[in-house]
Amino acid sequence: METVLAIDLGGSSVRAALVERDGLVLASAMRSHQVGEEADAEGWWAMVVEAVAELPRAQVRAIIATGFTRSQVLVDGDGQPVRPAQCFPDTRAVAEATELAGVTRGTWMEMTPFHPVARLRWVQAHDATAFARARHVLQPKDFLVLRMTGKLAGDRISNAWALERRGNMRALPLFRRARLDAGLLPELLEPWDVAGLCTGLAGFDGVPVMCGAMDTWCASLGAGAARAGDAYLIAGTTDAGGVLGDEPGEAEGLVTIPWGRGLYHTGGPSGAGGDCLQWLAELLGQPDAAAVAALAGQARGGMAALLFLPALSGERAPSWSAASRGSFAGLDRSHGAAELARAVMEGVAFADRDLLGGLAFDRLFLAGGGAQSDLWCQIRADVLGCQVLRSGEQPGLVGAALVAWAGLGAYPTLAAAQAATIGQMESFQPNREVMARTQRLFEVFKQLQAAAAALADGLGRI
Numbered sequence: 001m002e003t004v005l006a007i008d009l010g011g012s013s014v015r016a017a018l019v020e021r022d023g024l025v026l027a028s029a030m031r032s033h034q035v036g037e038e039a040d041a042e043g044w045w046a047m048v049v050e051a052v053a054e055l056p057r058a059q060v061r062a063i064i065a066t067g068f069t070r071s072q073v074l075v076d077g078d079g080q081p082v083r084p085a086q087c088f089p090d091t092r093a094v095a096e097a098t099e100l101a102g103v104t105r106g107t108w109m110e111m112t113p114f115h116p117v118a119r120l121r122w123v124q125a126h127d128a129t130a131f132a133r134a135r136h137v138l139q140p141k142d143f144l145v146l147r148m149t150g151k152l153a154g155d156r157i158s159n160a161w162a163l164e165r166r167g168n169m170r171a172l173p174l175f176r177r178a179r180l181d182a183g184l185l186p187e188l189l190e191p192w193d194v195a196g197l198c199t200g201l202a203g204f205d206g207v208p209v210m211c212g213a214m215d216t217w218c219a220s221l222g223a224g225a226a227r228a229g230d231a232y233l234i235a236g237t238t239d240a241g242g243v244l245g246d247e248p249g250e251a252e253g254l255v256t257i258p259w260g261r262g263l264y265h266t267g268g269p270s271g272a273g274g275d276c277l278q279w280l281a282e283l284l285g286q287p288d289a290a291a292v293a294a295l296a297g298q299a300r301g302g303m304a305a306l307l308f309l310p311a312l313s314g315e316r317a318p319s320w321s322a323a324s325r326g327s328f329a330g331l332d333r334s335h336g337a338a339e340l341a342r343a344v345m346e347g348v349a350f351a352d353r354d355l356l357g358g359l360a361f362d363r364l365f366l367a368g369g370g371a372q373s374d375l376w377c378q379i380r381a382d383v384l385g386c387q388v389l390r391s392g393e394q395p396g397l398v399g400a401a402l403v404a405w406a407g408l409g410a411y412p413t414l415a416a417a418q419a420a421t422i423g424q425m426e427s428f429q430p431n432r433e434v435m436a437r438t439q440r441l442f443e444v445f446k447q448l449q450a451a452a453a454a455l456a457d458g459l460g461r462i
Contacts, residue, residue: 001026003058004404005204007051008215008396009044009067009140011035011088011237012275015394016051018058019401021410023421025394029054035237037092038084041073044140045147052201062208063148063198064191064404066396067141069158069214070114070269070316074123074134079146083130086119087140088238088269091314091322093118096125103177108257109161112320116161117178137184141212149196149209152186158214159188160257165248168258191217192407210404215396216240216269217259222399223367223391224422226415228263231361233380234395235370237275238316239352242267243359251357253318260414266359268317272310272351274370276326276344279312284337293373296341305441306330306339308347309448318354319449323456329448345376346438349383350445356384363387365425367395374428381428383438389425398422 003018003026012035017028031047033039070088075081097111097118104111111118116137124131138146139158146152156163162185164171175182189195191213198204212218216234225232225244233241242265243249248256249266259265277289286292311324328343348370366388370376381388392398402417411417 001058002061004401004408005052005055005060005063005207006397006400006404007048007063007065007141007144008218008394008400009048009065009144010215010396011068014044014047014051015397016048016055017394017397017401018055018060019398021405023398023402025397026058027055028394028397035068035087035089037087037090039087041081041085041140041143045144048144049201057203060204060207061408062210062404063201063204064210064400065141065144065212066215066218066400067139067144069139069216071140072116072119073138073140073143074130075136075138075143075146076133077135079150079152082133083123083127085140085143086123088114088316089313090114090119093122094322096121100178103174106164106166107161107171107174108163108165109255113322114316114320117174117180120180120184121178134184136186138186139214141214142186145195145209145211148198148200150199151196153195153211154186154188155191155211155213156188157191157217157257157259159185191403194407210407212400212403216242218399218403219367219395220365220399221402221414221418222395222397222422223365224389224418224425225365226418229362230365231356231359231363232365232367233352233355235366235368235376236273238273239270239348239355239370240268241270241352241355243356243361249359251318251359253320254355254357255317266357267355270351270355271314271316272312272348276308276310276312276348277341280341280344284340290373292341293345293376295338296345297375298338299342300339303334303339304330304332305444306335306343307441307445307448308340308343309445309452310344310347310351311452318357319453321453321456324452325456325459327448327452329444345379346383346441347445349376349380350442352380353383353442361386363389365389365391367391367393369393377428378431381430382434383442385430385435387430388428390428391422391425
């Protein structure tokens with residue numbers, strides 16, 4: 001049986017899977033980890049090697065990797081990391097982002113403390129020895145491709161931050177204005193292009209390794225979003241999502257980038273998601289996030305309103321507030337663990353609504369570990385006021401595999417691959433009565449956000 005080997009480097013796990021042409025996952029293996037501000041990129045590679053070694057022998061036509069973005073690995077001329085990788089929760093480049101205000105004009109992404117350029121300048125200021133040794137900046141999945149092939153390559157979707165809006169050409173003025181060497185960026189390919197032949201993974205010598213793309217792009221394909229008017233959410237450690245259109249959209253605090261041929265994506269990464277439930281599980285002595293979701297189903301009706309602001313590690317899109325922190329509002333003596341659990345799930349859903357920027361869309365595709373709770377799917381349908389279609393738990397792996405199969409010529413287009421492999425999805429419809437309540441709660445949630453932002457500076461100085 002012919003397969004492709006798909007590798008997904010996520011925020012809480014590394015997964016490897018053999019995926020057949022029809023999208024069926026023949027076998028998979030996983031290694032758990034936890035991404036913080038920094039991480040050991042070689043540790044990611046070691047987990048990939050271990051996970052792949054668990055898979056059964058099969059005829060593998062191609063290898064493709066996907067992974068989280070808003071993160072970067074600096075390597076020297078020999079491809080060795082010069083320091084720990086900077087990862088998406090890293091909020092330390094606030095001063096650098098302030099100094100660099102305006103340098104991103106004409107590009108796809110505004111300057112924030114999460115921008116790769118701000119983080120590069122942070123390294124330059126705080127780890128000058130490592131920065132002097134750095135020759136290339138890679139996305140996490142590109143580091144995996146480097147280890148598999150010995151080749152340096154990135155893709156244009158994951159690296160849209162470095163492209164001019166006009167013509168999608170490399171943004172050389174951005175690097176000049178930021179006083180950085182544009183040569184730090186590797187060659188940019190399409191996700192289905194072959195970066196090189198595998199030489200670094202036992203048992204796969206000579207297998208083509210495709211460039212791949214960031215996890216949200218692959219996962220949106222695996223979730224089912226394919227056309228203008230579709231929206232999607234990948235409910236993971238932190239949620240990510242957006243709205244697809246046939247022309248660039250505009251929404252404050254959200255990123256609009258090219259999303260393949262004839263499509264544009266407006267959205268971004270949230271700072272909230274399943275990690276909020278995991279935090280509450282640890283706080284309440286529950287075994288895991290799934291147990292907290294089950295507990296939320298026991299929340300009593302008619303209770304005093306309770307809101308949760310899910311900014312446990314700051315807020316990313318759309319507010320990009322590194323200093324923001326979470327809180328409960330409305331807490332009183334009558335609230336118990338079940339009510340706290342439901343408030344956390346609703347708070348993440350409100351952050352998801354923020355993430356979609358008030359843009360119009362026809363339907364929302366929901367995938368990932370956080371989509372496996374029926375209650376959370378229904379909460380999102382009620383908060384977003386739209387039909388929610390639940391896809392699989394591993395959209396990144398499946399989406400990456402679809403890219404590989406299309407690149408191999410098994411399907412004429414990505415849309416054709418998607419149509420042939422993604423089956424019937426469970427649908428959740430909004431409850432009109434509940435929607436009225438969630439709309440009022442969302443209005444207060446926005447007030448809570450504003451109040452928390454005003455307090456964040458004072459709290460940070462204590």
